[in-house]
Amino acid sequence: MTALPPNAETARKAPDGGPAESGACLDIVGLSKRFGGVYAVRDVTLRCGAGEILGLIGPNGAGKSTLINLITGTLRPDTGKVTMDGRVMNGMSVPECARAGIGRTFQNIRLFANLDVRQNVEVAHTTASRHREGGPELHEIDDLLARMGLLSLADRQATTLPYGLQRRLEIARALALAPSYLLLDEPAAGMNDAESEQLVDLIQKIREDFGCGVIVIEHDLRFIRRVCERVAVLHMGEILTIGSPEAVLNDPRVIEVYIGAASEDEAA
Numbered sequence: 627m628t629a630l631p632p633n634a635e636t637a638r639k640a641p642d643g644g645p646a647e648s649g650a651c652l653d654i655v656g657l658s659k660r661f662g663g664v665y666a667v668r669d670v671t672l673r674c675g676a677g678e679i680l681g682l683i684g685p686n687g688a689g690k691s692t693l694i695n696l697i698t699g700t701l702r703p704d705t706g707k708v709t710m711d712g713r714v715m716n717g718m719s720v721p722e723c724a725r726a727g728i729g730r731t732f733q734n735i736r737l738f739a740n741l742d743v744r745q746n747v748e749v750a751h752t753t754a755s756r757h758r759e760g761g762p763e764l765h766e767i768d769d770l771l772a773r774m775g776l777l778s779l780a781d782r783q784a785t786t787l788p789y790g791l792q793r794r795l796e797i798a799r800a801l802a803l804a805p806s807y808l809l810l811d812e813p814a815a816g817m818n819d820a821e822s823e824q825l826v827d828l829i830q831k832i833r834e835d836f837g838c839g840v841i842v843i844e845h846d847l848r849f850i851r852r853v854c855e856r857v858a859v860l861h862m863g864e865i866l867t868i869g870s871p872e873a874v875l876n877d878p879r880v881i882e883v884y885i886g887a888a889s890e891d892e893a894a
């Protein structure tokens with residue numbers, strides 16, 4: 627697996643610091659999804675550039691997972707459009723989105739419990755290579771495991787790994803699809819400080835080694851500040867603001883949203 631340079635187009639910036647419209651990107655335009663008349667995601671427009679690390683934050687119930695599910699084909703949007711490097715993704719099933727180049731991990735780890743570490747990655751690799759060119763060769767699976775610090779554990783049953791390593795394996799499995807964009811749903815959840823420290827380095831290394839854009843959903847704002855180049859804030863299904871971590875995390879509206887959510891939790 628050779629390092630892919632981030633697309634040169636990403637050097638051209640939109641006003642919010644994100645990729646220019648003409649560059650290679652995962653482009654989400656006017657996406658909405660209602661459940662029983664209530665908007666979980668409402669008119670969301672967001673762009674993640676090739677090779678960009680974009681944070682997606684917001685209090686519980688803001689719509690983050692729903693947005694990821696809409697991008698990956700798990701849910702169908704009511705309105706709006708998703709394109710990946712110019713290719714329309716709407717209407718694609720989950721496997722079609724994965725094969726097209728969108729990899730993901732889940733809020734609740736979903737490894738193949740009866741398979742060992744290497745087999746978990748092989749399954750994803752087989753799926754990718756059967757349907758498109760550019761996926762890693764089988765011999766490269768061990769290289770992928772080595773890059774993820776999992777090679778010495780390759781024969782261990784996946785679910786016997788410590789929690790932090792299971793999260794790492796989920797990321798390795800997503801990378802075996804050779805994704806152009808990687809969507810990580812709360813990758814640091816349940817990790818101790820040392821593990822989440824290592825995860826920051828790992829995500830940056832993934833971007834360098836694989837050249838993929840990364841969208842990171844995370845409640846840990848310290849983690850977001852350290853790993854992301856831009857941050858988008860979702861609140862009640864809508865984008866509240868997008869910008870640099872510094873600007874966004876010091877934005878009084880964002881602080882208000884988080885303080886409001888914390889007081890509601892305390893009152894409950």
Ligand SMILES: Nc1ncnc2c1ncn2[C@@H]1O[C@H](COP(=O)(O)OP(=O)(O)OP(=O)(O)O)[C@@H](O)[C@H]1O
Pocket residue numbers: 661665666684685686687688689690691692693
């Ligand atoms: N399948 C569903 N059916 C009905 N309502 C749903 C469904 N999925 C999500 N919702 C609602 O949509 C809203 C957004 O939920 P979502 O899980 O996307 O938020 P989130 O930002 O990911 O929250 P969290 O940080 O707690 O994971 C919530 O009000 C939730 O109850």
